[in-house]
Amino acid sequence: MSEYGTGHGAEELTIAVPPPVRGGAFTRTWWGRAWLKALEDTALDGRQVKAGRAHARAGAVGAVSVRPGRITAVVQDRDGTAYRSDVLVRTLTDEEWDRLLDLAVDSAGHIAALLDHEVPPHLVEDAAGVGVELLPGIGDLEPECGCEAWDHCPHTVALCHQMARILDEDPFALLLMRGRGQRAVVDALQDRSAARAGGRTPSPDAPRDAGAADIPAGVSAAEAYALRDILPPLPAAPVPEAGPGEPPSLDTETDPEPGVEPAALEFLAADTAARAHRLLTELLAGRPAPVGGPAADLTVAEDAVRLAAGGPPAWVAARLASRTGRSRAELDAATRAWRWGGVAALAVLEGSWAPDEEALARASARLADAWEDGERPELSRSGARWTAAGARAQLRLGEDGRWWPYRREGDGWSPVGPADRDPAAALSTARGEAEGDGEGEG
Structure with a gap:
């Protein structure tokens, strides 16, 4: 159940507690997974992420309040202690909203998808192309919790997992976090669409496109939707040639210019x-x-x-x-x-990146979670490289937080496999062991 408040840019969405999730994935949509990935990439301590996920599965998160720039809920510990937890997200500026709304109006498919509670991937990509980030990235989910943890704690992690389920059902909640609720967004889209179709001057909230007066009036949305099944099919995709063409031969009797080979x-x-x-x-x-x-x-x-x-x-x-x-x-x-x-x-x-203290803290947390107690190998670190003691195996940390497997060959180290989010899986590759059961991302 959800309710909206009133007022442009000041709407509030309150979602009652859904049934606890006992198994399976928390989210079923690509934008819900992107939300959780931003959380996992931001949190320094993987153990807190695991604990928060368990809290969310146990139904410890109360009703979630979504407002511009913030989500809030009361989260209970296993001992019954309740904490108010908040996660902050940057709101878009008026200029960024103008760019985003203009992009959406440019494609009827974008508007239809949003109204059908879908987030079109091309809208997100096109928005990023003009400098508007709809989905959060690393460091965009800022935690605040009554437990006074300085990083993401189990309570804010549980809130984020519950929010992923909310975003599955209502992606307009994402737009509300970015500054405007469903009513404001739909009104702005309708105003811009009508201005472009009818040639009238749009409202101040929707800047007029150059040449809009030259656009003839179109058909109604209902009529266009009714014609969807009788449109001519797209032409078949061309079949590429079996191989690339032959480049021109430059072996001529004319001598080349100096420096040209x-x-x-x-x-x-x-x-x-x-x-x-x-x-x-x-x-x-x-x-x-x-x-x-x-x-x-x-x-x-x-x-x-x-x-x-x-x-x-x-x-x-x-x-x-x-x-x-x-x-x-x-x-x-x-x-x-x-x-x-x-x-x-x-x-x-080639060692062109040196990790800072924050990156090293993330790496240490990943390493601590990669092996069970007593199973972690002895690793010595030098910069962004961790070398296994007594083995010709090494892990190297990339700027994106992935681990690259290296093996000692002769007098140097050689890359022997793709990157992996799981340092244990990467070390197994470096040692030449059979692939394990981990869920690392290459």
């Missing part, structure tokens, strides 16, 4: 054609983009490793190594890292 240009043209073909093929097959991201986002040193990972001729690899200040052995190690995780893996290999 035709063979190197032919190699780069072939690489570009192969990459374009791979991206198109994977897009049409519904698979994600390959590891490493777009080549345009890479530095010269990173792109040299990407090129080397493609298995170029020996003379090209030698040139890539020398031009980036690496030895051939260093380039070989870099390409192995690249194949396991692209830019992130390369940064871990």
Whole structure:
């Protein structure tokens, strides 16, 4: 059961206590999982997260109050002690709301999904593209609790888990936390939509688009919805060629300009054609983009490793190594890292990130929770590297909090697998052991 208060930007949603969750996942939607991931990434102590999850499953969370910038509930300990717990979330500015509402109006699908209590992924992605973060990230869920814990405690964790269930049913609660409730958002969307369709001047809360007066009046929403089943089908997706095209040959009778190497240009043209073909093929097959991201986002040193990972001729690899200040052995190690995780893996290999005290505290908490009492191996730390005593195995911490497995090979350390959220699973990979039953995220 929920109730809304009144007033623009000052609505309040109160949700009665749902039945306790005895098993299974707390949330069933992708945006609910994103909310819990923000909590898990923010909390320093994994034990508090486990305890808070147990509190929520036991039904210890009272009615949840959702207001702009804050959620509140009374949470009981097992001994019956009750604490008021709050979690704070940054509200959006009026300018950010204008950008978000304009994005939603640009797509009828966005509006229909919101009214159907769905959060369209493209709306979240498009909003992020214009600097509006709808879903929280690391550090965005700030705890306040009567138990006076300085970090997330079991009470605020339990509140966040209960909030994930609320967001499953009513994503407008997320918008209310960001500053505006369902009534204010729907009114603003209707005002903007009517202004664009009818060519009238929108209200001050919805800035007029340039050229809106030239937009003809459209059909009603009911009529458009009724036509959904008789629209012509989309054309079939094109079938990609079996392989990339042949790059042009630069072997001509004309001498190249000084500093221009035709063979190197032919190699780069072939690489570009192969990459374009791979991206198109994977897009049409519904698979994600390959590891490493777009080549345009890479530095010269990173792109040299990407090129080397493609298995170029020996003379090209030698040139890539020398031009980036690496030895051939260093380039070989870099390409192995690249194949396991692209830019992130390369940064871990080359030690371009040093963890601060907060990151080290998170890492210590992860390590403490990874093994049962008495089973944790002896690990010695140097910077962002933890080496197992008496073993040729090492864990390296990435900037995103994941653990990378390394193994001693000859005189150096070599990456031997993808990153994992679970340090125990990563260490098993480093030791060459069979994969365990953990739930690490690669």
